[in-house]
Amino acid sequence: xxxxxxxxxxxxxxxxxxxxxxxxxxxxxxxxxxxxxxxxxxxxxxxxxxxxxxxxxxxxxxxxxxxxxxxxxxxxxxxxxxxxxxxxxxxxxxxxxxxxxxxxxxxxxxxxxxxxxxxxxxxxxxxxxxxx
Amino acid sequence: xxxxxxxxxxxxxxxxxxxxxxxxxxxxxxxxxxxxxxxxxxxxxxxxxxxxxxxxxxxxxxxxxxxxxxxxxxxxxxxxxxxxxxxxxxxxxxxxxxxxxxxxxxxxxxxxxxxxxxxxxxxxxxxxxxxx
DNA sequence: AAGTGAATGTAATAACATCACCCATCAAAA
DNA sequence: TTTTGATGGGTGATGTTATTACATTCACTT
Ligand SMILES: [Zn+2]
Ligand SMILES: [Zn+2]
Ligand SMILES: [Zn+2]
Ligand SMILES: [Zn+2]
Numbered sequence: 001x002x003x004x005x006x007x008x009x010x011x012x013x014x015x016x017x018x019x020x021x022x023x024x025x026x027x028x029x030x031x032x033x034x035x036x037x038x039x040x041x042x043x044x045x046x047x048x049x050x051x052x053x054x055x056x057x058x059x060x061x062x063x064x065x066x067x068x069x070x071x072x073x074x075x076x077x078x079x080x081x082x083x084x085x086x087x088x089x090x091x092x093x094x095x096x097x098x099x100x101x102x103x104x105x106x107x108x109x110x111x112x113x114x115x116x117x118x119x120x121x122x123x124x125x126x127x128x129x130x131x132x
Numbered sequence: 133x134x135x136x137x138x139x140x141x142x143x144x145x146x147x148x149x150x151x152x153x154x155x156x157x158x159x160x161x162x163x164x165x166x167x168x169x170x171x172x173x174x175x176x177x178x179x180x181x182x183x184x185x186x187x188x189x190x191x192x193x194x195x196x197x198x199x200x201x202x203x204x205x206x207x208x209x210x211x212x213x214x215x216x217x218x219x220x221x222x223x224x225x226x227x228x229x230x231x232x233x234x235x236x237x238x239x240x241x242x243x244x245x246x247x248x249x250x251x252x253x254x255x256x257x258x259x260x261x262x263x264x
Numbered sequence: 265a266a267g268t269g270a271a272t273g274t275a276a277t278a279a280c281a282t283c284a285c286c287c288a289t290c291a292a293a294a
Numbered sequence: 295t296t297t298t299g300a301t302g303g304g305t306g307a308t309g310t311t312a313t314t315a316c317a318t319t320c321a322c323t324t
Pocket of ligand 2: 086087088089090091125126127128129
């Protein structure tokens, strides 16, 4: 397991910025917030994000081209994870469902599909945004 | 239900090109294939795709920024649909699973999340690509 | 004919992501 | 000690995906 203290300078900067942001952020948003810290090139951010995703500290939200910190960074291995993304406030909630995982793995088995990863993102309006 | 014969010229061109392609294609790939037909601007393709997606004739694959024709265009309403995307050959297979849908709708209910759509894309290697 | 809304044509720009190249550091191998 | 390889970093250029803005055309209605 990669610990936070093993992160390189740029990885730490990006991770801390994303954590502070508290919601999904694009690579360019992160870059904008890190100019003062000395970052000036998208590549610096993408490289850090690649590693953070590899370490499981950050997840990529494919349907909004954004990144978000893992809600359960202490789990060495998650199974398939899902996100509920609010189209009103931009927040995302990470969750997982063993039954969904089982069904997707089952479909893969049945169709001789060698599953490497799954993207499960539900879009809509979160509780906070629907009470209003 | 929108019938194929209701499509406008550009919509037909894009739909036919995508159908002929027989696999997911990016908007720019489609545009390249339609230069001879007179299309020259990405916007023309994106506008057509927007409508085709709205009509349910085409789906967007969020994790690969590509579009694919619906496998079941005669279903007036699909429920939540999923795709198995082969990272080797680029093919995508559309499927759906009522149990997965039920679980995602259940999670949404439980968390007061008003679900508008779901992105379910599994990535890996298809049967044809694993026998090799 | 004039008004309307949908579709289209087009240039420009925005947003997202990668490539190419070079340099620095550090540790293992020779 | 010197070499080598792996990893991280800085930077400019480029590639890819998507949208905005605005003018025009077309089919249809009044
Ligand atoms: Zn996580
Ligand atoms: Zn919300
Ligand atoms: Zn379909
Ligand atoms: Zn394949």
